Amino acid sequence: MKIAVIGTGYVGLVTGTCLAETGNDVICVDINVAKIEKMQNGFLPIYEPGLELLFNRNISQQRLTFTTDLASAIESAQIIFMALPTPPGGDGAADLSYILGAAKDVANLITSYKVIVNKSTVPVGTADKVKAIFEKHTNIEVDVVSNPEFLREGVAVEDFMKPDRVVLGTRSEKAKKIMTELYAPYVRQGNPILFMDEKSSELTKYAANSFLATKITFMNEIANLCELVGADVDSVRRGIGSDERIGKRFLFPGIGYGGSCFPKDVQALVKAADEYVYDFEILKSVMNVNERQKTVMVNKVLKYYNGEITGKHFALWGLAFKPETDDIREAPALYIIEALLEKGASVSVFDPESIENVKAIFGDRIVYAPDQYEALQAADALLIATEWSLFRNPDFNKIASLMNERVIFDGRNLFDLEKMIDLGYYYNSIGRQLITRPKNTNQLQAQINELA
Ligand code: NAD
Numbered sequence: 001m002k003i004a005v006i007g008t009g010y011v012g013l014v015t016g017t018c019l020a021e022t023g024n025d026v027i028c029v030d031i032n033v034a035k036i037e038k039m040q041n042g043f044l045p046i047y048e049p050g051l052e053l054l055f056n057r058n059i060s061q062q063r064l065t066f067t068t069d070l071a072s073a074i075e076s077a078q079i080i081f082m083a084l085p086t087p088p089g090g091d092g093a094a095d096l097s098y099i100l101g102a103a104k105d106v107a108n109l110i111t112s113y114k115v116i117v118n119k120s121t122v123p124v125g126t127a128d129k130v131k132a133i134f135e136k137h138t139n140i141e142v143d144v145v146s147n148p149e150f151l152r153e154g155v156a157v158e159d160f161m162k163p164d165r166v167v168l169g170t171r172s173e174k175a176k177k178i179m180t181e182l183y184a185p186y187v188r189q190g191n192p193i194l195f196m197d198e199k200s201s202e203l204t205k206y207a208a209n210s211f212l213a214t215k216i217t218f219m220n221e222i223a224n225l226c227e228l229v230g231a232d233v234d235s236v237r238r239g240i241g242s243d244e245r246i247g248k249r250f251l252f253p254g255i256g257y258g259g260s261c262f263p264k265d266v267q268a269l270v271k272a273a274d275e276y277v278y279d280f281e282i283l284k285s286v287m288n289v290n291e292r293q294k295t296v297m298v299n300k301v302l303k304y305y306n307g308e309i310t311g312k313h314f315a316l317w318g319l320a321f322k323p324e325t326d327d328i329r330e331a332p333a334l335y336i337i338e339a340l341l342e343k344g345a346s347v348s349v350f351d352p353e354s355i356e357n358v359k360a361i362f363g364d365r366i367v368y369a370p371d372q373y374e375a376l377q378a379a380d381a382l383l384i385a386t387e388w389s390l391f392r393n394p395d396f397n398k399i400a401s402l403m404n405e406r407v408i409f410d411g412r413n414l415f416d417l418e419k420m421i422d423l424g425y426y427y428n429s430i431g432r433q434l435i436t437r438p439k440n441t442n443q444l445q446a447q448i449n450e451l452a
Pocket residue numbers: 006007008009010011012029030031032035083084085086098101102119120121122149150151152153260261
């Protein structure tokens with residue numbers, strides 16, 4: 001099939017590449033000229049595991065091309081995907097200007113039947129709004145389909161190629177047939193294509209993300225309570241996760257959810273409910289608790305130093321909002337850096353993929369280390385904000401030799417408590433026993449060595 005994808009971000013580029021992989025002819029279009037030029041020259045603009053292989057293969061086999069020219073991109077396309085941003089507007093509701101603007105541009109250009117597929121996360125009623133734009137600007141027949149995307153950054157290719165389910169909101173039999181044919185290669189193992197009306201499809205996406213954000217937030221609250229009552233969140237997690245009604249996934253506590261989706265989608269659903277005079281209380285609490293959770297690590301640091309961190313130097317491992325991505329949108333690490341700087345501390349950071357993105361925000365206000373150990377030079381404490389695999393089994397002796405003190409604040413519970421006791425670290429994680437040791441033990445050890 002001939003397909004155009006408008007918007008080549010994390011969703012659009014994965015969608016376009018994975019659709020090309022099953023033999024479709026795909027043209028990706030974006031208004032970002034530098035990004036398109038980069039891709040025309042064969043370079044991926046984002047880090048997403050597994051994407052590069054498919055990207056290169058489909059470009060070389062001429063099934064995947066890139067342009068900034070919308071007219072040529074959609075001319076012969078039978079299906080037009082919109083994978084455009086839907087950021088929060090000033091009032092927290094999803095800003096639909098990208099979607100509605102692109103719909104108008106497409107409507108003014110088309111000369112034959114198209115299926116317009118909305119992959120962006122949009123409020124209930126957006127398909128109707130898009131349809132109304134086409135009715136206003138063209139006499140050409142179109143079907144507008146809601147097709148929310150459930151891919152997770154970091155495993156996006158796998159998620160797209162083998163989705164748990166494909167949700168398609170349309171009441172058009174013609175569009176259903178075309179979309180079923182398009183998605184057939186991706187659901188061969190029997191995972192369902194779920195057809196529903198457009199509004200239910202649009203709401204399904206918000207419901208999924210809000211439910212997951214609620215699950216994480218609930219676990220963060222349990223973790224906070226564990227610390228107060230002296231319980232262990234890992235035990236509680238296993239205790240409830242083995243109940244099939246609850247499930248094992250999304251139960252790991254941390255320092256608040258971030259990313260380009262959960263924060264904005266929860267907020268947008270609350271706002272959409274408000275518009276229908278429905279008070280979505282649980283989600284309002286989720287948002288409040290998450291804001292509080294983002295401050296947990298810095299509060300722990302301040303407590304350790306009796307509220308005074310001026311002149312202290314911190315190493316921060318992990319900047320992306322989660323591992324295996326370079327996406328730093330709403331990443332808790334950004335909050336942590338800002339708060340530490342504000343309180344007069346200095347910060348060295350390391351992340352395997354997102355350093356360049358963070359540079360664009362903090363410039364020379366912080367130090368960017370080329371590897372995880374370099375970031376530790378003369379640090380008073382190590383803070384961990386993202387659970388990249390390479391942080392899981394570090395050389396603790398090397399860490400101790402580089403830092404001023406053996407002090408770790410771990411927002412992702414990477415290390416075994418017994419091990420941290422044996423190694424003599426002060427180790428403060430989330431919802432688990434606080435491992436304490438006398439301050440300045442490196443200095444104490446030096447004195448002992450001198451006396452010996
Ligand atoms: P993104 O910001 O990474 O990409 C959006 C792209 O659209 C950018 O490259 C931008 O230049 C381009 N663009 C903007 N206006 C344009 C126009 N008029 N014509 C052509 N291109 C234009 O966004 P994303 O993360 O891919 O998200 C896109 C949508 O998908 C959002 O609604 C998001 O909520 C949803 N979503 C995202 C994810 C995710 O993990 N990132 C997952 C599921 C759903």
